Amino acid sequence: MIIKRKVAVVGAGMTLFRRRMLETGKEMCFEAASMAVESAGVSIRDVDAVVLGSAPDAFDGVHMKGEYLLDGAGAVGKPYTRVFVGGGTGVFAPIAGWWHVASGLFDTCLVVCEEKMSSLHPHPQHAFWGIFDHTLERPLGVNLLWIFALEMRRYMHLYGISEEEIAYVAVKNKRNALDHPCAQLAARITVEDVMRSEPIVWPIKRLDSSPPSDGAAAVLLASEDTARKICKEPVWIDGVGWSIDSAYWTNRELAYPAYLAEAARMAYRMAGIEEPRREIDVAEVYDPFSYKELHHLEGLGLADKGKAAEITVAGITERDGDMPVNPSGGLLGVGNPIAAAGMMKVCEIFWQLSGNAGKRQVKKDARTGLAQAWGDLMQFSSVIIMRS
Amino acid sequence: MREEEGVKDGQDISAKGMEHDPVEHNNSKSKRSSNNYAGIEVREDDLRDGRYMSIRYSARFRYRWDTGIAVGRFLEGLRNGKIVGSRCKVCKRVLVPPRIFCELDFAQVDEWVYVGDTGSVNTYSISYIDKQARRISNPVIVAVIELDGASQGMGIMHLLGEVRPEDVHIGMRVKAVWKSREERRGAITDIMYFKPL
Amino acid sequence: MIPKGERIGIVGVGYAGLADTKVRSAQEPSHTASSTTNTASASTNTTTTTTTPTPTAATSIRYSYKELMFLAARMAYEDAGIVDVRSKDRISFICSTEDFWEGNMISDEYMPDQLGAVLRPLCTVAADGLYGLITGFMQIRSGLVDVAVVEAHSKLSDVVSKKEIARFALDPVYVRGIYPEIDPYFIAGLEMNRFLYETGNSRESCAKVVSKNKGNALANPRACYASSVDISLVLSSPIVAYPLTSMEISSYADASIVVVLASEHKARMLKGSTDGIVWIDGVGWCSDTPWINDRNLADALYASLAAEMAYKMAGIEMDEPSKYIDLAEIDDTFSYKELQHMEALRLCRKGEASRLVEDGCTAMDGYMPVNPSGGSLGVGYLVEATGLHRVLEAVLQLRGMAGSMQVHGARRAVVQSWRGLPTASGAVAILSSNDS
């Protein structure tokens, strides 16, 4: 594969993640975008194109919300596109930004991800009712968490994993989040706390799941020439991949994320990665529920099938472990404003690889990082590989 | 904002603040203060006390979907108390719910078959909340059920009934419980739930 | 200019739809409009779609959007010379959808199966289909993939609450707050009034656009609203938002359109030669402010900036692009939009659009045919599929396969889309069959 141009992340920014924010979606976009642009030492006039990532319109309560948010994202008078792949959007939007620059069409591209979930009353959950098939599933009185609980149960069953083992993920991520200044649900908890928290849709318990949140995050991308001019520590996007599985989710084996294996294969191939476990120094994998971190580590080939729980319990994925996973605190700790949460992971890898993660900096010398997100009817994944 | 006496248009009023200045009143970090991250948190009591203005808008969108060829057949089958699948000539899979295309080999599918209304539980969960995320007193058991006569792994989502949550297990044999012929409308809810066989 | 050898070509187009589905619902037994209504008992009415590469409107009312997509995709793959889409490596799929038009909150999840995209890279751009085409263009150009499949559809006959959804796109605080029941068409009225005032174009020429496009559509098998109307009828139709009359507004239709793009090397391999390949010479897109009150309502700034980018990429001189272009398929969601977009695309100078239309220069046999397909006014408004439909019409023209709509000697076309009310966003593509 001959990629036309190298692309770097040269700046990143985000807002606090909170259950409800005073700022509108536009205002949050502005805060994150301007922080990303300022951190690169440039101005919005230096931005050639803008990509926006945001999940369902139903949250903000605006149809075609990309059009509504565009001035906040700094896109007035510029080529501007909103991409949308459900929960995978946060890592997919920078991939879209990547091809804006890699194609040679633009030298810089600002990528902004936003989610304002609190606008929807009585509960953001309601938006997800509409993700089910309108004829065959919605009449059953569906709740979004059903499908995740079904997937978690299948995963536990096939590989013989216990709820306690899965709870370790929540404990680790919420603790990591104590060092994240934007975090919504940072906490020092124990496996017993997770096990005692009330079941929402068994086997998912309250402390196994990430909260609905408001927030925004952004990165500025630049071509190689531009990046070297404006940035001391550019972080290169060396691999991108995404894949989607069938919408007939009840016809699939839920225990293993085949779509993620495909997305990872695409990204690894582009980045020339042959042994991901040896080559990936730090990973931000999508963790809206604690079991998903394990599921995704297996799909990414960072753990054997059914073995991710073992390495988690052994502490290998801790911030000072051999393969730190979600040193940011992840969605479980920092919060889950859907698209912005995925983008937060890309920001974290940027900060980790440029040595700017502060108290969250992983112990090992991190040169290669990975961010991943997941969405739709448990069928889509996006993967990005970055190197310093 | 309170009414300002003697303030000319264009005059800077930012120092005067709002009646409830979010920066003053908010317990969380104020805008770009101690760290570099923006955002003002609104708490439940802020809303309750009317500290901030908000607007309400309710929308209800209605749709009337064409079921299409395949799902149309499926619903017609349900009305008659039967579950309809379609069979792909290329990979020979029996697909449920049926479609006129096979996603794995991108072939047209036009052969229709009945499958059984019995099957086994592929996975299940127990829901303590409704679709608005409110807690419910009687939890609902949800399952993916692999139907007999469909290809392996071809499941549909439905509810389980006449069984206690603790007695459900993966691999459990179940059978559809249908509404009466008069009550059936050609909808997935023509099957009320699946019960242990 | 994109150097030869590095170009990206359109190698296949597919269409499935029906002119009239539920648009002519008067003849249909009325169904209660609930969130799900069964229109089953399909077995008796399964008209098949033509599978020849000449797309026509011949499908049954009973196809679901998924089934329409499947039929369009199959036709496009056949046209592109793709025998087995599932065996292709380095292929990407792009859909253009907006959730509320779909009635699914994360609409991209329902896209892969019917396109042959299971376990392949597929994504959604929440925009017009022309943005989807541009996304594929960038993906191929970056070196990531060789082939990109772009799909967009309209199944608005499934949507009961069209007006409520359109209103839901307005700013929730400022605009919806002014008058909650307002019809978003008021924005078109504001624009049209200011446009006519500033440019001196006439209401009569706007009506002439309607007459021309509906007339052109008579030759288009994909058109739902073809008719012979004269301008007095248009002007005397009820006013919706002054000065816009009801006949100056395009009406909804259903269709799915699939377009297959390939790198130059791959395109030649698939087609065996350069015959039938339509090259993408330039693309551009742009958004103006979302604040209706802050925009210059007379000019379609988004369109002029998008065109500037596309012309530059295609090596077209900005002072007189019409010299380089044989036909235009441009947005005519409302009658005045065609005139406004002609001026924004510099197909004529500001204030001249009326004269061009009056003189017949934009007619099928004029020197610059505009919307020979019949446009949205004649074919029907396909929401996010509108731009991709224009691409399909332009491809047929440039291949010389447009039948009785054929513009003689058409070698280069400009295609333009607008995202509709209340947006100021749109895209432009320059297509050519010129292989010299």
Ligand SMILES: [Zn+2]
């Ligand atoms: Zn098959």
